[in-house]
Amino acid sequence: MRLLVPPESAHTPRRNARRPQPRGDESRARILEAFEEQLQTRSLAEISVADVAQAAGLKRPAFYFYFAGKHEVVTELLTRIFHDDVFTIEGSLAGGGDPRAIVADAMARTFESWLTHRTLFRAMLDARDTDPEAKAVWDSWLQRYEDFSCAYITAQPTIGIPDARALAHALISMNERVLDRYVRSEEGLEAVGPLRAAVIHVWHTALFGEVAQ
Numbered sequence: 294m295r296l297l298v299p300p301e302s303a304h305t306p307r308r309n310a311r312r313p314q315p316r317g318d319e320s321r322a323r324i325l326e327a328f329e330e331q332l333q334t335r336s337l338a339e340i341s342v343a344d345v346a347q348a349a350g351l352k353r354p355a356f357y358f359y360f361a362g363k364h365e366v367v368t369e370l371l372t373r374i375f376h377d378d379v380f381t382i383e384g385s386l387a388g389g390g391d392p393r394a395i396v397a398d399a400m401a402r403t404f405e406s407w408l409t410h411r412t413l414f415r416a417m418l419d420a421r422d423t424d425p426e427a428k429a430v431w432d433s434w435l436q437r438y439e440d441f442s443c444a445y446i447t448a449q450p451t452i453g454i455p456d457a458r459a460l461a462h463a464l465i466s467m468n469e470r471v472l473d474r475y476v477r478s479e480e481g482l483e484a485v486g487p488l489r490a491a492v493i494h495v496w497h498t499a500l501f502g503e504v505a506q
Contacts, residue, residue, distance in 0.1 A: 330411060381402060386442075396496050
C-alpha cells in the first residue's frame with residue numbers, strides 16, 4: 294500500500310488571478326518576513342497591515358496587491374511547514390518497521406513542529422476562528438492527516454476497531470485540541486513531555502490494544 298503522495302496535492306489558499314504571484318517576488322517576500330517577525334511579539338489581532346507594510350518598506354496598499362488579508366499571509370507562511378510535516382510523517386508511516394515506534398516518532402515530529410513554530414500555529418488557529426477561508430484551509434489539512442492515518446490504521450492488525458476512519462478522526466481531533474490548548478497557554482517546555490507521552494499512550498492503546506511492557 295502506498296501512502297506517500299506529493300505534498301502539492303494539499304489544499305492551498307485561494308489566489309486572486311488578478312494579483313501576479315511571481316516566484317521570488319521581493320516585495321512579497323518582504324511582507325512575509327515582516328509579518329512573521331511581528332508574530333514573535335504580537336498576536337494576529339494586534340498586528341496591523343500598515344505596520345507590516347511599513348516594516349517591509351512598502352505602503353499599505355501594496356500589501357493588498359499581494360494578499361487579501363492577514364489570514365492569507367498566515368496561511369501561506371504555514372503551508373510549507375504543513376507540506377514538510379505531512380510528507381515526513383506520511384512517509385514514515387508508509388515505510389514499515391515497528392508500529393509502536395513509528396507512531397511514537399510521528400507524534401514526536403508533530404509536537405516538535407508545533408513547538409518550533411508555536412507563534413505561527415497560534416496565529417493560524419486565530420485565523421481559523423475568525424476567517425472562513427482560513428478555516429477551510431485548516432480543515433483540509435486535518436482531513437489530509439485523517440486520510441493517511443485511516444489508511445495506516447486499516448493496515449494494522451489491531452483489536453476491535455469497528456471503524457478506522459472514525460478512529461482516525463477521533464485521534465487527529467485529540468491531537469489538534471491538545472496542541473491548540475498548549476500553544477495558546479502560557480505553559481512552558483516542561484509541560485510538553487507529559488502531554489506528548491499521554492498522546493502517544495492513547496494512540497498506542499487505541500491501535501494496538503494492551504500497553505507494551
